[in-house]
Each structure stands twice: as structure tokens, then as C-alpha cells.
Amino acid sequence: MPRQWKCAVVGAGTVGRSHIRLIPQLPAVAKLVAACDHVPARAEAELQRNRLPSVPVYEDMAKMLKEQPEIEVVHLATPSGAHLESALMAIEAGKHIICEKPLEVTLDRVDKMINAAKAKGVKLGCIFQGRWKEDNRAVKQAAMDGRFGRISWAGAFTPWYRPDKYYEETSWHGTWKLDGGGAAMNQGIHAVDLLQWIVGPVKSVSAYGGNRSHTKIETEDAISASLEFENGAYGSIVCTTAMYPGMPTRLEIGGEHGTAVLENGLKSFSFQDRKPSDHELVEKLGPAAKPAAPFSGAQANPAAISADLHGRNISSILTSWAEGKEAETNGPEARKAIAIVLAMYESAKNGGNAVKVDYGSHG
Numbered sequence: 001m002p003r004q005w006k007c008a009v010v011g012a013g014t015v016g017r018s019h020i021r022l023i024p025q026l027p028a029v030a031k032l033v034a035a036c037d038h039v040p041a042r043a044e045a046e047l048q049r050n051r052l053p054s055v056p057v058y059e060d061m062a063k064m065l066k067e068q069p070e071i072e073v074v075h076l077a078t079p080s081g082a083h084l085e086s087a088l089m090a091i092e093a094g095k096h097i098i099c100e101k102p103l104e105v106t107l108d109r110v111d112k113m114i115n116a117a118k119a120k121g122v123k124l125g126c127i128f129q130g131r132w133k134e135d136n137r138a139v140k141q142a143a144m145d146g147r148f149g150r151i152s153w154a155g156a157f158t159p160w161y162r163p164d165k166y167y168e169e170t171s172w173h174g175t176w177k178l179d180g181g182g183a184a185m186n187q188g189i190h191a192v193d194l195l196q197w198i199v200g201p202v203k204s205v206s207a208y209g210g211n212r213s214h215t216k217i218e219t220e221d222a223i224s225a226s227l228e229f230e231n232g233a234y235g236s237i238v239c240t241t242a243m244y245p246g247m248p249t250r251l252e253i254g255g256e257h258g259t260a261v262l263e264n265g266l267k268s269f270s271f272q273d274r275k276p277s278d279h280e281l282v283e284k285l286g287p288a289a290k291p292a293a294p295f296s297g298a299q300a301n302p303a304a305i306s307a308d309l310h311g312r313n314i315s316s317i318l319t320s321w322a323e324g325k326e327a328e329t330n331g332p333e334a335r336k337a338i339a340i341v342l343a344m345y346e347s348a349k350n351g352g353n354a355v356k357v358d359y360g361s362h363g
């Protein structure tokens, strides 16, 4: 049975503001009962904008957890490499967690989070909102139905652009410690997750990457990998924030019986076992149905976060938990894309040598 979870948001920056805005729009599953940011004015301003002045704001998460025992779920929207400490504090207090992608920035830290939640018996769900986009789900369904036949090749391309200002505005973007990487760990990870979700586990990667134009950041702004999937398919991943003006994410999956291309919608969806509903899907979800405004998407603007998809992702997690089930994007599931990105980094550091993806032992 659906139920309303009492939620608190920690981190009221670009994406935390979205959570503050969204939770009150999901009254069937969620209620916002507190917010927290090291800079409380950020949370206060967003609450004011949304006419929620009575929601208490804290500078310190420990104090919030102590003074607001009714909190059941903590939404973590702090810098990626700082998720673990806040997660452990929330877990210790018996709270469930909805964490922004990526869960953390090393597999050791991800595993600590997953294991701590398991040991305490609390739930962990991650935001990978692209999984709730109808066109992506249609392609996932086609793969589950075996419509591609033997998949030959699949690729995920994130040819995005971020100006230097993007990296200068925060102290954490483009750092190994808190961003865990650059174009792949922060931006491309959405498409990496979709690729492995649709096609299946990536067995090994061979990558080249580095820093082409954002010379002041520590991490890569361009990386390209060749893949071998466990099912035998070959593939590619490309992630960059150095391709002005920023082009849409593109996914291609093709096999002996069909090909699908996702780019601003369902661009191509062609199978030997053609169904009338395929054409209807392309009509409904194809790029022509929703022409993209230039420079408008996340490819060029970090604040272009789809509230609708975030809302569906949050609702799905909370509904699954209310039904006593794991979230679709639970800890072990959300770990997979991080493991692929980290294998790409290891390979790139070692001259493109093939690196096996470490899926750990979470089952």
C-alpha cells in the first residue's frame, strides 16, 4: 500500500533545490519535513520560493536528525565524494536514504554505504532519473523481450559542454576527491547506467582519456572507451564536457534482429518482428514529437534537470519501499555504472590496457 514518507533534504544546491521543490508535489508518497545545507540560506530561499516557510532548516545534519526524529528518509544532494559520511550518519540514526548519483566515488566507499545500510536494515535508493524516461524504458523493454536478437554493438555518447565557469563556481567539480572524476563520473554516468541497464553487464573496458580544454581541473574532460559486454557484444562509451556547444546524449543498440537509437527521444526503433505499436512509439516518443530547443538541455546547462523524471524516480523508490521491495536503483544496482567508469579511469591511466569491471559481491 502506498504511504507518505517523511523526508528531509541534505544539500540545497543545483539538484537539492529540485528535491525541495519536488517532494511537496508528491503528497501520495512524500512529505518534506526538514532541509539542511552548510549554507542554510540556500535551503531557506528555496523553501520561500515554494511557499514552505514552516519547514525547519538546519546547518548541521546531526542536529537535524536529533531534533526531527520523525524524519524517515534522507535525500542526499551533497557533493558526490561526501555522500558516505552523511549516509553513515543517517543510517546510524535508522533513516532510509535516497542518494543522488553517483552513490560515491570509489568502490570502497560505495561498498561501505551499501554494507552499512544492509547491516542496519535500512533502504538505499539512487537517483538515475533517465531510467524513468519513456523512450529509454521502451528500449529496455525491447531488450528484455529479446527483440534485438544477439546484440552486436551498443554505445553511449555524452558529447556535452561545460564552460570553465562551471568548474570555477564550486570547489568540488572536477576534483578527484569530491567529484571522483570529470565528464564520465559526473555527466556521462547517466548514459553509462542506461547502457548497462539495457544491454547487460560490461565485462572489460579499454579507454583513453584526459584533459583537453579545461586545463585548470584535475580530472578528465574527455574519455573514450571500447567495451566488451558479458553477453559477447562490443560497445563504446564516450563522455566529454569539452565539445562546445554540447550535443544531446545518444544511445545506440543494435543486433541481428533490430536497432534502436535514442537521441532527444526515440530516433530509431526498427526490428525484424515489426509491430504496429513500434511506429506509434516512434510517433509518440521520437524527436519530431518534442523538438529540442537549442542549448536547452543538460548537454549545455547543468541546471536543466527534468523535475518530471526526478519525481518519477523518487516516487518509484518510495513506492517500492512501501511495498516492502527494493528500489529498482538500489545500492548494488547503482554501483554498476560507477564500477564501469572506474574501470575506464584505470585503463586510461594504464595506456588503454583492458581492465575487468569489478562488480563486487552484492549479487
Ligand SMILES: NC(=O)c1ccc[n+]([C@@H]2O[C@H](COP(=O)([O-])OP(=O)(O)OC[C@H]3O[C@@H](n4cnc5c(N)ncnc54)[C@H](O)[C@@H]3O)[C@@H](O)[C@H]2O)c1
Residues within 6 Å of the ligand: 010, 011, 012, 013, 014, 015, 016, 036, 037, 038, 039, 042, 059, 061, 076, 077, 078, 079, 080, 082, 086, 100, 101, 102, 127, 128, 129, 170, 186, 305
Ligand atoms: N541527477 C542529476 O541529474 C544530477 C544533476 C546535478 C547533480 N547531481 C548530483 O547531486 C549531487 C549534488 O550536486 P549539485 O550540483 O547540486 O552540487 P552543488 O554544489 O550545487 O550543491 C551542493 C550543496 O550541498 C551543500 N553541502 C555540502 N556538504 C554538505 C553537508 N555535509 N551537509 C549539508 N550541506 C552540504 C553545499 O553547501 C551546497 O549547497 C552530486 O552528487 C551530483 O553528482 C545529480
